[in-house]
Amino acid sequence: MSLKNDRFLKALLREDVDVTPVWMMRQAGRYLPEYREIRKQAGDFMTLCQTPQLACEVTLQPLRRYAFDAAILFSDILTIPDAMGQGLYFSEGEGPKFRKVIRSAKDVEQLPDVNIASELSYVTDAVSLIRKELNGSVPLIGFSGSPWTLATYMIEGGGSKDFRIAKQFMYDNPEAMHQLLEKLASAVSDYLNAQIRAGAQAVQIFDTWGGILTPASYQEFSLAYMNKIIARLLPENEGRKVPVIVFTKNGGQWLESIADSGCHAVGLDWTTDIGTARNRIGDRVALQGNMDPTMLYASAEAIRKEVASILQSFGKGNGHVFNLGHGITPEVSPDNVAVFVEAVHEFSHQYHG
């Protein structure tokens, strides 16, 4: 089945496109009333993730409303630690939690060697189903959390303000931390390759918490493992390259080394000017981003102005995938998302062809 709209994949490979492609991190999510309806029906969040029909439905919802140029698998970044037996659950208003935590070298050693592809067949089943339902309209993005980001949750037992337990573990037990990250890198590679085999046409590694590290720790404990993963990924499937996007939130100071990871595109948060980023690394990779997600609370006029400003900052030529600088938040009005998506397509014509 041929892809009707492949500008997202082309832009990631810095090929010619007619307009700048756009999607949004967390585009399938709580800002949509139809998502909240399905979420209520599912009962709990994990049921939604683990039921391919429901995960497929919420993945497709934003595409029915908006002219997004890509779909992204609906899932959670913490499926891997859950598959490793850590017992993921969600307590209302508190975010993700784990029943078991990693606090010693022994805990790391005792992590079971699981076959990620078979443990997480609910994810690959969802990928296959979404591909079928998309019917070639737009490409599907698969994803995973980065090893460092997964490790922080596994050690802390959930989210954290300052990640001090995870960092203390890293500072005091660097060898055990490396052993944990090695296991996670292996699991993430297998997981992303399983998603690619099931039909994911691009993949993104979410390094949500890489940016809380010192520059030296970032290189050693986060980026090094993303490099390993990228080297192990299937370079193509269905006769087409499978581009890899690396997104380190607050990674703006380290763009050069992220660009050297072997990825095809670097995701930018909103604290980096995309024109400056292009001067620094845009001759090597594509760039994805990077409107401040809170801009979606502003007026239509302000949103349109900001989209125009980011497009102008990137300038003419190839290699830009428009996105927010982080995930959309639940209280945004769906009308403002329409303004955003339309503005990207409307204003970007002049920078192409």
Add this chain to the structure above:
Amino acid sequence: MSLKNDRFLKALLREDVDVTPVWMMRQAGRYLPEYREIRKQAGDFMTLCQTPQLACEVTLQPLRRYAFDAAILFSDILTIPDAMGQGLYFSEGEGPKFRKVIRSAKDVEQLPDVNIASELSYVTDAVSLIRKELNGSVPLIGFSGSPWTLATYMIEGGGSKDFRIAKQFMYDNPEAMHQLLEKLASAVSDYLNAQIRAGAQAVQIFDTWGGILTPASYQEFSLAYMNKIIARLLPENEGRKVPVIVFTKNGGQWLESIADSGCHAVGLDWTTDIGTARNRIGDRVALQGNMDPTMLYASAEAIRKEVASILQSFGKGNGHVFNLGHGITPEVSPDNVAVFVEAVHEFSHQYHG
């Protein structure tokens, strides 16, 4: 009265020192049992800030334990909005809150013009008292929040995860936001000058939330107002220069423009390598920082190693004030602070003289 230890002031002016001076953001704080005792006696946090004898006592506490090279006035960054009638209070476990919030241009216009120096005489009284009690042992640092940082709390009504109300106000009402920031810049200048006249020998502007902005918004809504303040500050007092430190958390991408603010030193958080920062701007200003505060949860060995690594990264020569990259957190063991301070002095000899 002559200053017995002036290496902090000398380092800020990039003059010769024997060892690298060190202090810690929030060095007077909850990690000290003697602080918690006074805090309990005071009843509430604002009483502690507003009673010069108590503010003086907690300012001096860390200096009795550790060989810090500077004292910093104990106070809160939100005294200015409180003096403007916003009604600051602290609810247990929730951080600072305001009874009144700014949500419109009219709210900004109606902010009273107050004489900051007289409204905040409890702060200048504390400064005078601390100077007397310090008796020339080490210099005293005064401080204020930056206009942008104060504005976020005044608009949000307290802390925030994504600052969306403050940012929406900025995006949709830029003129009203500028009017608010202008009023705050004027108040901050008056406040810091009053602290200098009362005896503060250096001042730091805490731009805690500048780093959540886009690069363009940071320039327009945060840095521009810090520039104005610095231009209005008393350049010297008691026959000595009064150095100004600007600390924008997450400002690592904008160091060049911060260094051009007219400040004498740029504060760094831990996500910037201090050697890289020195290459970028260290020929123009001093640098302050920048150990990850969570490192203080690690072993003595790990702390000493990290201190050595930061000193080595800065290298030989003048212009380094050692500090954490952000405030010390309450659960740190006081013993680890001793390890930290001693390591800075012990290991830095080789880089001086």
